[in-house]
Amino acid sequence: MDFSISRETEELREEIRQFIKDYPPDEFPVQAADDFWGNGGYSYEYTRKMGEAGWLSLTWPEEWGGRGRTILDKMVVAEELAYCRAPHSFNLMLDGMSNHIITHGNDYLRKEILPKIAKGSIVFWLALSEPNAGSDLLALQTKAEDRGDVFVVNGQKIWSARAHMADYGYLITRTDPNVPRHKGLSMFIVDRKLPGITIEPIINLVGENYHNHVYFDNVEIPKEFLLGKKNEGFYQMLKGLEMDRFWARYQKPAICKRVLDDLIDYCKNNSRNGKPLYQNSVIRQKLAQTATEIETCRLVFYRMAWMLDQKVPIRHETAMGKTFADEMGQRLMDLAMEILGLDCQLEEGSKSAPFKGLFERWYLISRGHTIAGGTVEVMKDTIARMGLGLSKK
Amino acid sequence: MDFRLSEEQQLFKESVYNFLSKHYQTDMLRKMLKGEMEFPSELWKKISELGWLGVAIPENYGGSGMGFQELVILFEEMGSACLVSPILSTVLSSLLILDAGNKKQKDEFLPKLVAGELRFALALHEPGFYYQEGGIQVTASKVQDDYVLNGIKAPVPDGGMADYFICLAKTSDKDTTLFIVKADTPGVTLSPLKTIAGDSQVEIRFNQVAVSAKNILGESNRGWAFVEKIISKAALLKSAEMLGGSRKTLAMCVEYMKVREQFGQALGNFQAVQHKCAEMLTYVDLSRDIVYKPAWMIDRGMACDIDIAMAKAWTSDAYRKVVQTSFQLFGAMAFCQEHDMHLYLRHAKASEVNFGDSTFQRDLIADHLFA
Numbered sequence: 001m002d003f004s005i006s007r008e009t010e011e012l013r014e015e016i017r018q019f020i021k022d023y024p025p026d027e028f029p030v031q032a033a034d035d036f037w038g039n040g041g042y043s044y045e046y047t048r049k050m051g052e053a054g055w056l057s058l059t060w061p062e063e064w065g066g067r068g069r070t071i072l073d074k075m076v077v078a079e080e081l082a083y084c085r086a087p088h089s090f091n092l093m094l095d096g097m098s099n100h101i102i103t104h105g106n107d108y109l110r111k112e113i114l115p116k117i118a119k120g121s122i123v124f125w126l127a128l129s130e131p132n133a134g135s136d137l138l139a140l141q142t143k144a145e146d147r148g149d150v151f152v153v154n155g156q157k158i159w160s161a162r163a164h165m166a167d168y169g170y171l172i173t174r175t176d177p178n179v180p181r182h183k184g185l186s187m188f189i190v191d192r193k194l195p196g197i198t199i200e201p202i203i204n205l206v207g208e209n210y211h212n213h214v215y216f217d218n219v220e221i222p223k224e225f226l227l228g229k230k231n232e233g234f235y236q237m238l239k240g241l242e243m244d245r246f247w248a249r250y251q252k253p254a255i256c257k258r259v260l261d262d263l264i265d266y267c268k269n270n271s272r273n274g275k276p277l278y279q280n281s282v283i284r285q286k287l288a289q290t291a292t293e294i295e296t297c298r299l300v301f302y303r304m305a306w307m308l309d310q311k312v313p314i315r316h317e318t319a320m321g322k323t324f325a326d327e328m329g330q331r332l333m334d335l336a337m338e339i340l341g342l343d344c345q346l347e348e349g350s351k352s353a354p355f356k357g358l359f360e361r362w363y364l365i366s367r368g369h370t371i372a373g374g375t376v377e378v379m380k381d382t383i384a385r386m387g388l389g390l391s392k393k
Numbered sequence: 394m395d396f397r398l399s400e401e402q403q404l405f406k407e408s409v410y411n412f413l414s415k416h417y418q419t420d421m422l423r424k425m426l427k428g429e430m431e432f433p434s435e436l437w438k439k440i441s442e443l444g445w446l447g448v449a450i451p452e453n454y455g456g457s458g459m460g461f462q463e464l465v466i467l468f469e470e471m472g473s474a475c476l477v478s479p480i481l482s483t484v485l486s487s488l489l490i491l492d493a494g495n496k497k498q499k500d501e502f503l504p505k506l507v508a509g510e511l512r513f514a515l516a517l518h519e520p521g522f523y524y525q526e527g528g529i530q531v532t533a534s535k536v537q538d539d540y541v542l543n544g545i546k547a548p549v550p551d552g553g554m555a556d557y558f559i560c561l562a563k564t565s566d567k568d569t570t571l572f573i574v575k576a577d578t579p580g581v582t583l584s585p586l587k588t589i590a591g592d593s594q595v596e597i598r599f600n601q602v603a604v605s606a607k608n609i610l611g612e613s614n615r616g617w618a619f620v621e622k623i624i625s626k627a628a629l630l631k632s633a634e635m636l637g638g639s640r641k642t643l644a645m646c647v648e649y650m651k652v653r654e655q656f657g658q659a660l661g662n663f664q665a666v667q668h669k670c671a672e673m674l675t676y677v678d679l680s681r682d683i684v685y686k687p688a689w690m691i692d693r694g695m696a697c698d699i700d701i702a703m704a705k706a707w708t709s710d711a712y713r714k715v716v717q718t719s720f721q722l723f724g725a726m727a728f729c730q731e732h733d734m735h736l737y738l739r740h741a742k743a744s745e746v747n748f749g750d751s752t753f754q755r756d757l758i759a760d761h762l763f764a
């Protein structure tokens with residue numbers, strides 16, 4: 001065993017720290033608020049800066065313009081960014097997407113899309129869920145008809161997060177309705193500006209346009225934008241899921257660490273009924289438990305990164321890591337609210353709101369984390385099946 | 394023993410439910426959250442006419458002279474409807490004046506409070522205060538026979554609409570005193586606060602605010618004794634709201650689990666879902682008895698501070714767990730502004746921290762265990 005981080009990786013950590021110093025996150029405008037995933041708010045400008053500096057393609061093979069670095073390297077870089085709450089947009093939307101395109105894309109797609117991702121000039125959205133296909137994604141009905149040069153898409157997607165800000169969608173459709181559900185699905189990369197696509201906002205619980213309905217009315221997608229093989233979309237997606245769950249949550253331990261440190265600071269500087277909060281034994285216990293959970297979570301994500309780098313097959317680990325990370329984040333927000341006491345009620349815009357109301361917002365927002373990207377309940381089914389060999393009835 | 398409501402109580406409960414179903418919609422709360430609306434004055438008028446503001450106030454002050462159990466029934470239904478209103482502030486101020494006030498104060502204020510014509514707000518909280526006298530920093534210094542108030546009170550529920558504040562301030566090293574302060578007294582400045590539950594709260598700054606000794610509520614240096622009692626009653630009324638809120642949340646969730654289908658069947662068919670619902674029912678079901686027993690004790694003049702602490706500790710945890718689980722079971726639907734689940738999530742958090750969260754209550758219980 002070896003828990004040390006290599007010198008090359010440490011050098012990379014220094015490099016990203018320098019980048020953060022050179023481009024202080026606070027000085028960049030954000031177009032969407034920070035939702036506690038760990039990747040900050042969304043900033044076109046910061047994403048482009050990251051692109052210019054080569055951070056977005058860090059793990060790609062050199063032949064596609066990357067630096068050929070490991071996923072563990074990327075995890076260390078992401079930790080630094082997440083801790084600073086830099087609006088860096090590493091996650092499923094870019095890391096996951098580039099991975100899918102490198103693995104399954106044809107040369108046209110790779111040449112067309114990868115350089116744009118690398119430059120930080122485009123963002124993706126995920127067009128998966130439908131009104132009747134949530135946890136049961138296989139029930140999806142949006143169909144794509146093969147007309148030779150184009151596929152014609154008709155149907156409706158829901159919960160398309162930030163589709164209104166995105167350039168391309170990662171779309172799953174039914175291409176063969178006459179075979180068992182999992183056999184007739186295909187993946188596409190879809191340009192949001194194609195005629196026939198209508199986007200309607202869904203306002204979220206804190207009053208922001210986060211999700212969207214996306215309607216497809218005879219949308220013609222050029223055949224080159226088929227991602228992978230026709231009718232094999234589901235198998236491709238399953239293969240990608242291990243990675244996707246990793247990419248979707250690998251910054252969680254670092255952002256939780258940041259919150260923990262902020263709370264520790266708060267406890268040092270605030271008192272309740274004349275007694276400093278850091279002397280409150282209940283709060284001490286809970287902070288210590290949080291520190292333990294964060295370290296545990298960080299290690300399991302390091303283990304996953306190592307497994308992915310070493311091509312060790314993933315079984316239940318990413319489902320477990322995602323579940324643990326999301327529930328840990330929610331527990332941490334419960335604790336944050338408890339520590340802030342009565343002031344925890346104060347929203348952004350209130351004069352005396354601690355942390356400018358950030359934790360109040362995250363308390364509410366983080367309830368969605370155990371739903372997004374596969375619910376905790378669905379993950380637990382996966383963990384029981386993949387980790388323990390218990391079959392579904 | 395009898396675990397049923399009396400016939401009159403049942404009728405009262407139904408009347409509250411019917412009124413709120415007809416006159417209050419959660420869309421009003423959504424507007425209050427966005428700051429587009431304040432609590433509607435027509436609704437306030439109707440509520441006062443129904444006598445809700447004077448449920449536990451004697452008839453000679455215009456109240457209906459019912460007991461604390463009826464008050465708990467009212468608050469349970471308010472919680473179930475997710476009604477966010479200045480009712481609690483009004484009820485608590487009346488109870489406090491009834492307990493601590495002199496004859497003149499009672500005669501002057503109670504009938505108008507009960508009729509909804511006068512608004513009071515309790516200015517207890519301040520930075521660093523968590524329901525213990527030692528946390529009070531706002532000072533009232535004696536200048537000849539009168540007092541001068543200085544300091545910050547926040548958050549103060551319903552302070553923005555109040556005609557008067559009841560302010561707790563330090564009058565000696567160890568002691569505190571309650572003062573009735575007119576909201577438009579020179580030196581009082583309000584700043585509105587935005588809150589998680591959409592209720593109206595403010596920060597109040599007292600800068601050299603002169604208050605006559607005649608406006609002391611109760612006795613000087615004896616403020617805390619009265620406040621302690623009112624906090625305990627407030628905790629019980631919050632518990633009743635939380636009982637109602639958790640009951641409604643569970644009902645909405647179970648309804649949805651019966652109709653939402655995935656994997657070719659209703660979600661309620663899945664054992665993992667059923668077990669979560671069973672746990673929620675346990676929380677809600679047990680909340681009822683632990684909330685109603687202290688109300689019954691108050692009506693019989695029995696001491697029940699610890700019973701109330703248990704009720705508040707239990708319902709705070711129960712409501713939080715029930716609402717978080719229900720939210721989860723609604724899936725992404727719950728994440729929408731249009732859906733009611735986040736309103737309950739917000740209400741649960743605010744109710745949990747107000748008048749002592751479960752950790753605070755457990756401290757009280759432990760103090761009692763080792764007394």
Ligand SMILES: Cc1cc2nc3c(=O)[nH]c(=O)nc-3n(C[C@H](O)[C@H](O)[C@H](O)COP(=O)(O)OP(=O)(O)OC[C@H]3O[C@@H](n4cnc5c(N)ncnc54)[C@H](O)[C@@H]3O)c2cc1C
Nearest residue numbers: 126128129134135159161368372375377663721722724725
């Ligand atoms: C913040 C957020 C971001 C999202 N972003 C996107 C996005 O970008 N693109 C996209 O396509 N989708 C997105 N989604 C949608 C997400 O993928 C779905 O919400 C999720 O898959 C669950 O589907 P559902 O909401 O329809 O819930 P349902 O599937 O209806 O489930 C409701 C509840 O029942 C439980 N349940 C379901 N089946 C079972 C079972 N067999 N056993 C036990 N419990 C069960 C679920 O766990 C859940 O708690 C997002 C959701 C959220 C909250």
Ligand SMILES: Cc1cc2nc3c(=O)[nH]c(=O)nc-3n(C[C@H](O)[C@H](O)[C@H](O)COP(=O)(O)OP(=O)(O)OC[C@H]3O[C@@H](n4cnc5c(N)ncnc54)[C@H](O)[C@@H]3O)c2cc1C
Nearest residue numbers: 384390391392393662663664665666667668669670671672
């Ligand atoms: C202290 C004690 C005293 C007892 N006294 C008596 C007695 O006086 N007379 C008598 O006849 N028996 C008695 N029993 C036996 C008792 O009734 C059985 O142990 C009990 O019914 C469970 O049966 P089992 O042990 O065969 O476990 P199983 O039925 O094999 O169950 C094993 C585990 O699986 C779980 N499980 C089973 N079915 C499901 C399901 N559908 N969904 C989810 N989980 C499930 C169970 O909850 C349990 O955790 C006693 C047992 C104990 C421990």
